[in-house]
Amino acid sequence: MIQLCNVFKSYQRGNSRVNVLHDVSLGIESGEFVAIMGPSGSGKSTLLNILGCLDTADSGDYLFNGESVMMANEDELATIRNRSLGFVFQSFNLIPRIDAKRNVELPMVYAGVNQEVRNNRALAALKIVGLEDRAHHIPAHLSGGQQQRVAIARAIVNDPDIIIADEPTGALDSKSSHEIMKIFQQLQAAGKTIVMVTHENEIAKYAQRIINVDDGKIRTS
Amino acid sequence: MQALSSLRENKLRTVLSVIGITVGIAAVMVVGTVSEGVNKYIYAELDTYGLETIWIYRKWDDENPFRTARKGSGIDNDDLNSMRSCCPSVRRVTPVVYADDDSIQMRSKGKFSNVNLEGVGIHYLEINHDRVTTGRDFRKNDIQRRKPVAIIGTRVSDELFGKHTNPLRRVIRWGDIRLTVIGVLEFESRDILTQLGADDYDVNKRVLIPYTLYQQQFGVKDIHTLQAEAISVDKIEDAARELTDLLSRRHNNHYEYVDESMKGWIETAEDILGNISLVGLIAASISLFVGGLGIMNIMGTSVVERTREIGIRKALGAYRRDILAQFLMEATVVSVVGGVLGMVLGILAGYSIGYLSGYELGISWSTAFIAMIISIMVGIASGYIPAHRASKLKPVDALRYE
Numbered sequence: 001m002i003q004l005c006n007v008f009k010s011y012q013r014g015n016s017r018v019n020v021l022h023d024v025s026l027g028i029e030s031g032e033f034v035a036i037m038g039p040s041g042s043g044k045s046t047l048l049n050i051l052g053c054l055d056t057a058d059s060g061d062y063l064f065n066g067e068s069v070m071m072a073n074e075d076e077l078a079t080i081r082n083r084s085l086g087f088v089f090q091s092f093n094l095i096p097r098i099d100a101k102r103n104v105e106l107p108m109v110y111a112g113v114n115q116e117v118r119n120n121r122a123l124a125a126l127k128i129v130g131l132e133d134r135a136h137h138i139p140a141h142l143s144g145g146q147q148q149r150v151a152i153a154r155a156i157v158n159d160p161d162i163i164i165a166d167e168p169t170g171a172l173d174s175k176s177s178h179e180i181m182k183i184f185q186q187l188q189a190a191g192k193t194i195v196m197v198t199h200e201n202e203i204a205k206y207a208q209r210i211i212n213v214d215d216g217k218i219r220t221s
Numbered sequence: 222m223q224a225l226s227s228l229r230e231n232k233l234r235t236v237l238s239v240i241g242i243t244v245g246i247a248a249v250m251v252v253g254t255v256s257e258g259v260n261k262y263i264y265a266e267l268d269t270y271g272l273e274t275i276w277i278y279r280k281w282d283d284e285n286p287f288r289t290a291r292k293g294s295g296i297d298n299d300d301l302n303s304m305r306s307c308c309p310s311v312r313r314v315t316p317v318v319y320a321d322d323d324s325i326q327m328r329s330k331g332k333f334s335n336v337n338l339e340g341v342g343i344h345y346l347e348i349n350h351d352r353v354t355t356g357r358d359f360r361k362n363d364i365q366r367r368k369p370v371a372i373i374g375t376r377v378s379d380e381l382f383g384k385h386t387n388p389l390r391r392v393i394r395w396g397d398i399r400l401t402v403i404g405v406l407e408f409e410s411r412d413i414l415t416q417l418g419a420d421d422y423d424v425n426k427r428v429l430i431p432y433t434l435y436q437q438q439f440g441v442k443d444i445h446t447l448q449a450e451a452i453s454v455d456k457i458e459d460a461a462r463e464l465t466d467l468l469s470r471r472h473n474n475h476y477e478y479v480d481e482s483m484k485g486w487i488e489t490a491e492d493i494l495g496n497i498s499l500v501g502l503i504a505a506s507i508s509l510f511v512g513g514l515g516i517m518n519i520m521g522t523s524v525v526e527r528t529r530e531i532g533i534r535k536a537l538g539a540y541r542r543d544i545l546a547q548f549l550m551e552a553t554v555v556s557v558v559g560g561v562l563g564m565v566l567g568i569l570a571g572y573s574i575g576y577l578s579g580y581e582l583g584i585s586w587s588t589a590f591i592a593m594i595i596s597i598m599v600g601i602a603s604g605y606i607p608a609h610r611a612s613k614l615k616p617v618d619a620l621r622y623e
Contacts (some may be wrong), residue, residue: 054536055617075540081616082538093533093620097229110538154537 001161001193002028002051007060009046020046021057022216030161033184033194035207040199044213045166048197052085052164053077065161082110086155090167092147094139100126100150101135107158125153129183145176152183156192163187165196169203181206228551231523235555238519241512242559242600243566246592248508250567252501253588255574256494262580263490269409269424271350272483273312273454275461277447277468280477294443295476298436300468301342301444307467310460312452315342316444318435327381327393327400327428334380336373336428338395340435346372346406348450356389356404359431363403367434372404374425393428398438400430457482509595512559513603516552520607524548531611532619541612548608549601556600560593567592 009021020043028034028051038044049055050062053069056077062069064080072080086107087093094103104122113121126132129149139147148168155163165184169177177200184194185206198204212219228235279295296316304314318340325338345351346358353372363370371393373381382388393400409424436442447468451460461480468478524531531544568584575582 049617052536054620055615078535078538078540081536087536089620093529093536095530095533106534107537110534110540110543158538 001030001032001065002026002195003061003063003066004051004057005061005063007050007057007062009043009050009055009058020216021050024060024213024216024218026211026218028193028195030193031188031191032209033188033207034196035204035210036195036197036213037199037201037204037210038213042213043216044197047213048164048166048195051195052087053080078110082107083158084161086152086158086160086163088148088151088155088163088165088168090170092139092144092151092171094147094150094154096139099136099138100131100142100153103139103150104154104157107154111158121157122153125157126150128156128186129153143176144172145179148172148176148180149183152180152187156187160192162193162195165194167197167199169198169200174202177203228554234519234522238512238515238555239559239562241515242509242556242596243512243563245505245509245512245599246560246563246596247566247570248505249502249592249595250564250585250588251570251574252498252505253585253592254567254571254582256498256501257585257588258571258575258580258582259497260494261583263494266411267483267486267490269350269411270483270486271348271450272487273451273457274348274483275449275451275457275464276481277449277461277464277478278445280479293476294445295472295478296444296447296468297442298444300447300471303471304449304464304467308449308460308463310451310456310463312450313344313348314447314449314464315345315348316432317341317345317446317448318432318439318441318444319446320439324426325395325428327377327395329381329391329393332381334377334426336377336426337423338428338430338435340432341429342432344450345429345448348448351409352407353404354407355387356402358404359429364431364433367431367437369398369400369434370403370430371400372406372429373402374406374423374427375408376423376425377428378402378405395428396438400428451482457484509599512596513599516555516600516603517606519555520548520552520604521610523551524607524611527611528614528619528622531614532616532622535614535616535619544612545608548611549604552600552604552608553597556596556604559600560596563596564589564592 004024004026007021007024008019010017010019024047036044036048046055050057053064057070065084069077069080081087095106101119101122104125105118108118108121123132123135126135129152131146131149131153134142134146134150139150142150163184168184169180172180181203184196188194194207196203196207204210277296298316301314301316304311320338324335327334327336341359343359343361343364346353356372359370359372362368373388373393378388381393382391388402388405391402393402406425406427406429411424432444447464449460449464451457461482465478465480469476534544567589571582571584
């Protein structure tokens with residue numbers, strides 16, 4: 001499903017270039033639940049951003065469903081993010097001034113789905129995460145765990161192949177964290193591929209496979 | 222929809238930029254309305270002289286010293302007859318004889334009025350676009366028989382007879398002569414031209430009598446000024462040349478003549494109007510420009526503030542054009558709302574200025590339309606740079622923004 005081959009990535013920081021990823025190669029199969037772990041500054045977030053097509057590698061190759069995305073332009077990457085990927089972030093990243101349902105509808109707005117279908121699918125997605133009765137609450141009126149469940153509903157509403165989760169439990173208490181992980185397990189059972197960055201061993205246990213990143217390199221454990 | 226919700230979110234900022242555009246558009250509207258209104262009035266006033274009118278008189282300050290000594294105005298009654306046949310560009314002429322010195326006093330039953338006395342011919346009223354509100358015009362008979370009849374201006378009528386008396390068939394005394402009023406001239410406004418210094422002559426204090434009577438009373442045979450009407454505005458120069466050529470020929474080149482027409486005045490008026498409009502337009506453009514800067518600033522802040530939101534939207538699959546459209550939509554809503562408010566304000570201001578100044582200024586819909594287009598263009602142009610910057614952000618950079 002995902003194939004990274006000899007990927008390099010560096011950033012300009014002040015006067016010096018910092019190598020963030022150094023010759024990373026990695027494969028993730030369809031239906032896998034993978035946790036990426038590593039200390040802060042190890043490059044795990046950059047790796048996830050590249051996997052999520054939010055960032056591009058300097059060199060190497062990235063095959064997504066067997067096709068290279070290295071030469072893809074902005075709009076082609078946007079299409080991949082819209083149709084094939086779903087994002088869950090540490091800080092939820094809901095748009096504050098619109099209610100839960102309209103947040104969930106956003107990926108469908110950009111996919112050009114009509115209003116009626118959007119409505120039905122948004123409500124269905126909220127039902128999956130157990131928030132159908134909170135559809136018209138704005139994010140500020142929801143708890144952290146509820147906000148993250150809205151974000152998951154938003155991530156799955158366009159029925160993507162892969163869910164990209166960046167520290168999804170980083171801002172949550174342990175009860176909510178476990179609820180979120182249970183939803184992830186259900187999604188995996190339903191056939192989704194999940195790639196998650198975390199630094200918590202507790203959370204990483206929900207994954208089938210752990211990839212350790214340290215100093216820009218992958219250390220297989 | 223997205224645009225509206227974010228505008229609602231930042232009410233103060235939105236209101237400020239709307240005000241910027243509103244003031245700019247209102248200024249454009251006021252300038253348009255005032256200059257169009259003044260234009261209308263000046264043309265109406267110029268029309269009271271008759272736009273096709275030509276004045277011809279002797280050039281007194283002659284360069285030839287021998288000719289300066291010559292007496293007379295260089296126009297006499299015989300000239301009038303020959304003009305009818307040989308000036309194809311001239312529709313009609315009237316002699317005008319008047320006193321060079323101060324105005325002449327007339328009285329009626331113990332009341333006095335200082336009037337502008339003019340001896341005129343039969344076409345005088347038509348050439349000058351004058352109308353009589355009551356009574357009648359001169360007839361051939363009045364002129365030929367030197368009848369002691371007068372057509373008077375409204376101010377003369379008011380001063381001698383009061384506002385509520387019908388002056389028709391009443392008698393005005395001018396020295397020994399008893400003039401019977403046969404008509405009253407319609408009131409003519411030349412306020413704007415008078416204010417511009419174009420004319421200090423009060424048209425409403427005229428007393429018109431047959432020129433033959435005037436010549437008899439003053440013992441002269443000359444005609445001071447010949448007033449003629451060209452067959453059309455663009456034939457004015459031809460007509461003037463035909464008349465002066467004829468006069469020179471008939472008087473054996475003893476005199477030089479000057480011809481004047483409204484053309485010069487029209488050009489002067491248009492110059493003044495052009496300047497008024499230009500100054501106004503510069504002021505209006507400055508305020509529109511400031512309004513545009515306001516939008517640009519507000520959109521710029523909005524982009525910075527919502528960098529993270531842009532990142533989220535991009536992560537969810539928004540194309541560049543979606544982001545661009547969202548921000549341009551905001552700018553458009555602001556400028557359209559500002560434009561509409563500005564139009565309303567401009568219309569109100571136009572009416573107020575009209576009311577306060579006493580001039581009836583019509584609303585200039587063409588200006589309103591142009592102002593509307595300008596406001597939308599300013600809004601979109603000012604919104605474009607920030608919107609473009611927003612759309613170009615890399616999702617990963619935008620998401621990292623705190």
